[in-house]
Amino acid sequence: QVQLVESGGGLVQAGGSLRLSCASSTIAFRLYAMSWYRQAPGKQREMVAIITTSGTPNYADSVKGRFTISRDNAQSTAYLQMNSLKSEDTAVYYCHIHGTTHWGQGTQVTVSS
Numbered sequence: 001q002v003q004l005v006e007s008g009g010g011l012v013q014a015g016g017s018l019r020l021s022c023a024s025s026t027i028a029f030r031l032y033a034m035s036w037y038r039q040a041p042g043k044q045r046e047m048v049a050i051i052t053t054s055g056t057p058n059y060a061d062s063v064k065g066r067f068t069i070s071r072d073n074a075q076s077t078a079y080l081q082m083n084s085l086k087s088e089d090t091a092v093y094y095c096h097i098h099g100t101t102h103w104g105q106g107t108q109v110t111v112s113s
Helices: none
Strands: 003-007 009-013 019-023 034-039 046-051 058-059 067-072 077-082 091-097 107-113
Touching: 003 091, 019 058, 019 091, 019 107, 034 067, 034 077, 046 067, 046 107, 058 067, 077 091
Parallel strands: 009 107
Antiparallel strands: 003 019, 019 077, 034 046, 034 091, 046 058, 067 077, 091 107
């Protein structure tokens, strides 16, 4: 059973930064694209960022220029650096092995204005 464990969420003021981590138990981590999603109360889950196996990132327009996705294949870990946070970034953030049914448990990010 593949496990994804997120960490790094919390409460931050608008304009602040957080770094989320997603540690994977799969030894095949390097073979998969990794993505981050978020779900705000009353809204659908949306993809925030994705990084390919070769390290190419892509971002939702709402976070472009503020968030950076990265990966460390040796550590089987994906990251999401979030800068210039806004209140509308408040959500539960999930990491996901793209194209599979494997999701993390989610980590809460709350941005106070």
